[in-house]
Amino acid sequence: MKQTKFSPSLRKITESKLFFPTLTLALILLFDLITVPNFFSIQIRNGNLYGSLIDIFRNASAVMLLSIGMTLVIATGGVDLSVGAVMAIAASVAALLMNPYVLATELPPHLMKLINDPQFTYQPLWIVIIVTLIVATICGLWNGLLVAYVRIQPMVATLILMIAGRGIAQLITNGVRIQIFYEPYAFIGQGWKILPFSLYLVAFVFVIAWIITRRTAIGLFIESVGINFRSSYFSGIDEKKIKLLAYSFCGLCAGIAGLVASSNIKTSDAYNIGMTLELDAILAVVIGGTVMGIGGRFSLLASLIGAVVIQAITTSMYAIGVQAFALQAIKGLVVIFVILLYSEQVRGFIRKLTVQKEAKP
Amino acid sequence: MADKDTSDLLISMRGINKAFPGVQALENVDFDLRYGEIHALMGGNGAGKSTLIKVLTGVERPDSGKILLLGKEVSVKSPQHAQSLGISTVYQEINLCPNLTVAENILIGREPMKWGSIHWKKLNTQAKEILLRILGIDIDVTRTLGSYSVAIQQMVAIARSLEIEFAKILILDEPTSSLSTHETEQLFGVMRKLKSEGVGIIFITHFIDQVYKISDRITVIRNGTLVGTFDTSTLSRMELITKMIGRSITVLDEMLKTKAETVKHIRGENVLQARELGQTGEIEPFDLDLHAGEVVGLAGLMGSGRTEAASLLFGLETPDSGSLTIAGKRVEKFSPNASIKRGLVLSPEDRKAAGIVDDLSVRENIILAMQAGQGWFKYISRQKQEEIADKYIHLLDIATPSADQIVKNLSGGNQQKVILARWLATNPQVLILDEPTRGIDVGTKAEIQKLVLSLAEDGKACIFISSELEEVMRCSHRIAVLCDRKKVAEYSGEVDQNVIMHSMAGEL
Known part of the structure; x- marks a missing residue:
């Protein structure tokens, strides 16, 4: 076989999973730079940073969290439709643990006072968080069991919890939308420490996921199972456990996203929290270049950028004055554009461009 | 060499170039196909045979060069387009839908219709007729394709592509690699019939015997370049092999020596011991012993239970009778992972799906x-x-x-x-190799056979499974013969090939 000459650097950039999401994001931001005055201005108040750019990232944090877990699930060749519903379940569990008195029909006056006391919580915050995340992980585990052991198609298996989940969330709070008054809880979604606190959470989860997948063999096994689960099984990989792990982790991520979302709106609203966010999360992963339905190669960072792309579209549309009702349609157009970028034809075209450039001395 | 008279050419490919990232797969390759000829396309692994076929069938676009079909220049845009031009292909790897029935696979896209929906009864009878007429096999066409052996699937793929009525050109890419001798003969019958009808057939195979049995001309490609086109009758086997691998083949001779030498390396140590090991419906209980430094061949026809026996040993299936002892320890947990940890591995038959x-x-x-x-x-x-x-x-x-x-x-x-x-x-201590040389060129085949023997020399034990009896005989110290999902005989030392063939056929 003869080697054709090519400069590895340029090709490496265009073939990287990060290339298209970053390019898309850059295009959107360029659009903002031209059309929206002061879009990039950042103010400093009390040592914290504020601005449209920061807002994009802050508002994307829930979808970013979801997209980390979703990446692993999609890489195994599956999908998790239930993450939005799991967010709602997590919100309900957290709200109930902080203030179960809301559900009581009659309360003595001294307890009545506690209901809207911003300093009161029934369980300490750390227990609230841990229990909530355990419940969310169990939700993911359930999905994983259905997919890996009962062998139900992922789309169908997770559809069960997607539908039932919001009902369960309601059951937990007895159908009541619990308002969350406890002040420290609000910090999760609304706190600021130079940057929004939720972004540190995203970074933390990302680093953990990265270590799990790239500093152990789990990432390789996830990719291998997604590409060819039979070959993986023949090679001694326990594909069932790998899938179980991916779905459980996805549930955990949904739980954290649920904490962020409920802290943001200060209620456990089973019908609003995480609504249709599973679709955004899937879209983020797809923009990040992990192939839906096939799985295999994945990039966590590319998925995160994908999540930011989605939020950047929304924020930019609002910034140029697009009405809320028109937003979905415009988002759809942008998505089509992004997906076109990924098509074999466009990739082939770009490959050709780089080859031609390389051919010149 | 190349024919200058172009009047009897079905296809003429001129100066084809094709590069993939990092590799020049084809460089200035010419290829002709005449009316009513069987043209063998030969070359080692990665020589560019498959790429040339892909260019011809529109799967890949050539970087440069032209294709003349019946003297007219065409640009083949897609496999569908190739089909509409009368170029039909059966690929090496089966490209059918295993979850559809055999009948659906054969007539997909051309289903008989009635009242605007598919006429199932007619579909099934038509498919059955096609299989009988073209290949002379009679199977239940309403079962899913995936439930049949690879051989049957391959036959269905052939039947499907032959069924396309106006096929002037038929490309068979390694069609016989999973067929038994009898099935291969059937296929050759069909090929001869089509040839007499004027169809041009491009035949890609690694079996030298078959090339000499059926082909009229041979084109050899090596490293993406054309070595030449020759009349089969004027090219000796030795010349052909030398042209394919670019050096004369001495590895095979060397190997025979190695086998004789390795016999003395077999130690008494029993590394694998199966007693009455069996699984209902898959394979009847069998005994098998394997010693360190030994190669045991499993011979048998397609579907004789070779692969099933291997699956049991590797723990893909759990036996419902008997016992298996590996390295002195009785196996309790049957799974690939557990087997690998025990030092027993399986290289599966189906490279694409399970490898x-x-x-x-x-x-x-x-x-x-x-x-x-x-x-x-x-x-x-x-x-x-x-x-x-x-x-x-x-x-x-x-x-x-x-x-x-x-x-x-x-x-x-x-x-x-x-x-x-x-x-x-x-x-590993024990290697089970299920068809490790399937679809591989002569040179590599010899390398792998040699490797198996050198592994044995290092004290490893091997189970060698192959459809080619000669190969099994060449590599193995001992041969276990399977027939109809049952171990029927075991031979060691020098055995006459005919004896083994008789027991494979269940006659002993």
């Missing part, structure tokens, strides 16, 4: 089983991975631009080597 992980790199494919044996958390460092990959790329002479090449870009033979490397990296 390679095609989107992973050569390096990752090689370390995969080793890593699985070490578990999730003892991650083999990148540097160590590279060392291991380089070692086996070198050892097995795997042709790849680098260890980071995606494995699906490699040729079939090199993919097979990658799978062997994957198993060797786990340092």
Whole structure:
């Protein structure tokens, strides 16, 4: 076989999973730079940073969290439709643990006072968080069991919890939308420490996921199972456990996203929290270049950028004055554009461009 | 060499060039096909045969060069377009839908209709007729394709492509690699019939015997360039092989010596002992012993139970009778993972479906089983991975631009080597190789056979499964014969090939 000459650097950039999401994001931001005055201005108040750019990232944090877990699930060749519903379940569990008195029909006056006391919580915050995340992980585990052991198609298996989940969330709070008054809880979604606190959470989860997948063999096994689960099984990989792990982790991520979302709106609203966010999360992963339905190669960072792309579209549309009702349609157009970028034809075209450039001395 | 008279040419490909990232797959290749001829396309692994076929059938676009069909220049845009031009192909890897029935597979896209919906009854009878008429096989066409053996699936693929009425050109890419002798003869009958009807057939195979039996002309490609086109009757086998591999073939001779030498390396140590091991409906209870340094061949026809026996030993299936003892320990837990940890590995028959992980790199494919044996958390460092990959790329002479090449870009033979490397990296004591040389060229085949013997010399035990009896006989110290999912005989020492063939046929 003869080697054709090519400069590895340029090709490496265009073939990287990060290339298209970053390019898309850059295009959107360029659009903002031209059309929206002061879009990039950042103010400093009390040592914290504020601005449209920061807002994009802050508002994307829930979808970013979801997209980390979703990446692993999609890489195994599956999908998790239930993450939005799991967010709602997590919100309900957290709200109930902080203030179960809301559900009581009659309360003595001294307890009545506690209901809207911003300093009161029934369980300490750390227990609230841990229990909530355990419940969310169990939700993911359930999905994983259905997919890996009962062998139900992922789309169908997770559809069960997607539908039932919001009902369960309601059951937990007895159908009541619990308002969350406890002040420290609000910090999760609304706190600021130079940057929004939720972004540190995203970074933390990302680093953990990265270590799990790239500093152990789990990432390789996830990719291998997604590409060819039979070959993986023949090679001694326990594909069932790998899938179980991916779905459980996805549930955990949904739980954290649920904490962020409920802290943001200060209620456990089973019908609003995480609504249709599973679709955004899937879209983020797809923009990040992990192939839906096939799985295999994945990039966590590319998925995160994908999540930011989605939020950047929304924020930019609002910034140029697009009405809320028109937003979905415009988002759809942008998505089509992004997906076109990924098509074999466009990739082939770009490959050709780089080859031609390389051919010149 | 090349024919100057173009009036009897069905196809004429001129100056075809095609490059893939990092590889010049075809360089200025010419190829002709006449009316009513069977034209063998020969070459080693990665020589460019498949690429040439892909260019002809519109799967790949050539970078330059032209294709003349019946004297007119055409540009083949897609496989569908090729089909509409009368070019039909049966690929080496079966490209049918295993979850559809045999009948649906044969008539897909051309289903008989009634009242605007598919006329199922007619569909099934038509499909049955086609199979009987073309290949003379009678099977239940309402069962899903996937429930049949690879051989039957291959036959269905052939029937399907032949059924396309106006096929003037038929391309058979390794159609016989999973067929038994009898089935191959059937296929040859069909090929001769089509030839007499004026169809031009391009026949790709690694079986030299078959080339001489059926082909009129031979075109040899090596490293993406044309070596030449020859009349089969004027080219000796030795010349052909020399042209294919670019050097004279002495490896095979060397090997016979090696086998004789390895016999004395067999130690008494029993590494694998199966007693009355069986699974209802799959394979009847059988006994099998394997000693360190020994190669045991499993001979038998397609569907005789070879693969089923191997699956039981490797723990893909759990036996419902008997016992299995490996390295002195009785096996309780049957799973691939447990087997690998015990030092027993299986290189599966179906390379595409159960062997390679095609989107992973050569390096990752090689370390995969080793890593699985070490578990999730003892991650083999990148540097160590590279060392291991380089070692086996070198050892097995795997042709790849680098260890980071995606494995699906490699040729079939090199993919097979990658799978062997994957198993060797786990340092196994027992290797079960199920059809390790299927669809692989002569040179590589000899290399793999030699490798098996040298492994035995190192004290490893091997079970060697192959459809080619000669190959089994050449490599094995002992041969177990299977017939109708039952072990029927065992031979050691020098055995007459006819004796084995009779017991394979169940006559002894």
